[in-house]
Amino acid sequence: MTELLVGTKKGLFVLEGAPGAAFEPTARAFAGEPVEYAVRTPAGRILASVTSPFYGPKVFYADDPTGEWEQADGLALPEGGDAALERVWVLVPGEQDGLVYAGGDPGALFVSHDGGARFELNRGLWEQPSRPRWQPGAGGLCLHSISTWPGEPDRLALAISAAGVWLTDDGGETWRRGNEGLVARYLPEDAPDDEVALCVHRIHRAPQRPERIFMQFHGGVYRSDDAGETWNDIADGLPSDFGFALAIDPADGDSAYVIPLVADVDRVTPDGRVRVYETRDAGASWTPRGDGLPSKNAYLTVLREAFAWKGEGAGLELYFGATSGAIYGSGDAGTSWFGVAATLPPVHSISAT
Amino acid sequence: MALVRLRGPLKRLAGDRSEHAIDGASVGELLTEIERAHPAAKGWILDESGALRRHINVFVNGELGGQDTRVGADDRIDVLPAISGGR
Numbered sequence: 326m327t328e329l330l331v332g333t334k335k336g337l338f339v340l341e342g343a344p345g346a347a348f349e350p351t352a353r354a355f356a357g358e359p360v361e362y363a364v365r366t367p368a369g370r371i372l373a374s375v376t377s378p379f380y381g382p383k384v385f386y387a388d389d390p391t392g393e394w395e396q397a398d399g400l401a402l403p404e405g406g407d408a409a410l411e412r413v414w415v416l417v418p419g420e421q422d423g424l425v426y427a428g429g430d431p432g433a434l435f436v437s438h439d440g441g442a443r444f445e446l447n448r449g450l451w452e453q454p455s456r457p458r459w460q461p462g463a464g465g466l467c468l469h470s471i472s473t474w475p476g477e478p479d480r481l482a483l484a485i486s487a488a489g490v491w492l493t494d495d496g497g498e499t500w501r502r503g504n505e506g507l508v509a510r511y512l513p514e515d516a517p518d519d520e521v522a523l524c525v526h527r528i529h530r531a532p533q534r535p536e537r538i539f540m541q542f543h544g545g546v547y548r549s550d551d552a553g554e555t556w557n558d559i560a561d562g563l564p565s566d567f568g569f570a571l572a573i574d575p576a577d578g579d580s581a582y583v584i585p586l587v588a589d590v591d592r593v594t595p596d597g598r599v600r601v602y603e604t605r606d607a608g609a610s611w612t613p614r615g616d617g618l619p620s621k622n623a624y625l626t627v628l629r630e631a632f633a634w635k636g637e638g639a640g641l642e643l644y645f646g647a648t649s650g651a652i653y654g655s656g657d658a659g660t661s662w663f664g665v666a667a668t669l670p671p672v673h674s675i676s677a678t
Numbered sequence: 679m680a681l682v683r684l685r686g687p688l689k690r691l692a693g694d695r696s697e698h699a700i701d702g703a704s705v706g707e708l709l710t711e712i713e714r715a716h717p718a719a720k721g722w723i724l725d726e727s728g729a730l731r732r733h734i735n736v737f738v739n740g741e742l743g744g745q746d747t748r749v750g751a752d753d754r755i756d757v758l759p760a761i762s763g764g765r
Contacts, residue, residue: 378763379733380687380722396718401726409725 344656559608646672733763
């Protein structure tokens with residue numbers, strides 16, 4: 326049985342099922358509220374990021390999604406400053422018991438050591454001297470990707486739109502940029518080398534080979550083989566190098582999946598067809614995977630947090646959702662697809678356990 | 679004391695009580711005191727920069743006001759979600 330936590334524009338939906346047939350909704354929480362992301366931690370706790378248009382961004386936690394939710398503490402910027410937390414984009418369990426990260430807008434990282442009940446702002450990133458030059462993307466200045474390093478809790482790679490990749494080897498005390506090789510077509514050719522306005526859309530690390538990270542950029546798909554220090558373009562063979570969603574097979578360090586969209590000015594699946602593109606050779610070639618996906622009159626937008634996986638290898642389960650409210654899944658590593666749900670509110674995010 | 683009236687989740691977070699008699703010279707002072715006296719409500723009306731959240735309206739004796747609106751002992755302040763926040 327697989328559990329999907331689906332963050333939507335109108336609440337959190339918990340879906341349960343097995344690959345091959347539509348999933349059943351077993352709970353809905355935060356009805357009417359935008360839920361950005363939800364995740365179940367290894368300890369069994371569900372954390373959910375909710376952005377009330379009235380009362381601001383909050384993170385709540387519960388063991389049972391049908392029960393009472395508690396509000397997490399500490400998710401706020403320093404009092405008395407000019408900025409306020411706009412949104413929590415992502416929640417990621419770390420590599421120690423109780424360690425949880427929250428990434429938010431404006432480019433803020435929060436850390437919890439008690440499973441998500443209390444968070445603290447990471448000052449090292451917050452006080453970066455280049456921060457005044459960071460630029461928000463259309464979704465804000467979002468810290469959306471937090472890649473842990475298996476077994477090494479002090480090593481992280483973050484991605485911020487639009488402030489590029491940030492790396493730490495000391496648990497967030499110090500940070501350095503990791504953007505060499507990225508080419509931003511929306512910047513002038515003579516932009517300075519230290520330009521920080523790099524619009525990374527998503528990164529994922531290959532856990533079996535953690536120095537390898539895949540990236541979906543704002544116009545470009547990249548791979549790093551040195552833990553995010555430098556990047557190589559691997560978009561050749563894709564119908565478009567624009568998109569948001571990215572997934573990997575944890576068993577195969579050469580694997581990645583992307584869902585291309587037409588372009589930044591037309592953020593829908595190309596040619597009215599929904600296809601996931603898979604590489605098994607680290608981006609040297611891409612194979613379209615569309616068996617069971619809509620093949621005509623389908624103009625979907627899949628957001629960055631709305632592509633999730635469970636398991637690995639031949640039994641890898643993949644799930645993605647669209648702003649249309651449809652969710653699709655695969656139980657065979659993308660070879661074939663089935664409808665998980667068709668008529669949910671616009672899907673912001675999916676996590677799978 | 680001015681009378682601050684809350685509804686919905688704000689009422690629940692402020693001790694499950696709708697009406698709060700509070701001393702203060704401005705709307706901002708009253709709202710700050712509400713959040714100080716009821717920590718569960720902290721951050722729900724004012725953000726951490728001290729600004730009134732964008733889609734919360736404050737009415738003083740029935741008229742739309744703001745954080746800087748001056749208030750007196752006999753004034754009534756209603757804190758309500760704004761229609762602009764609905765999506």
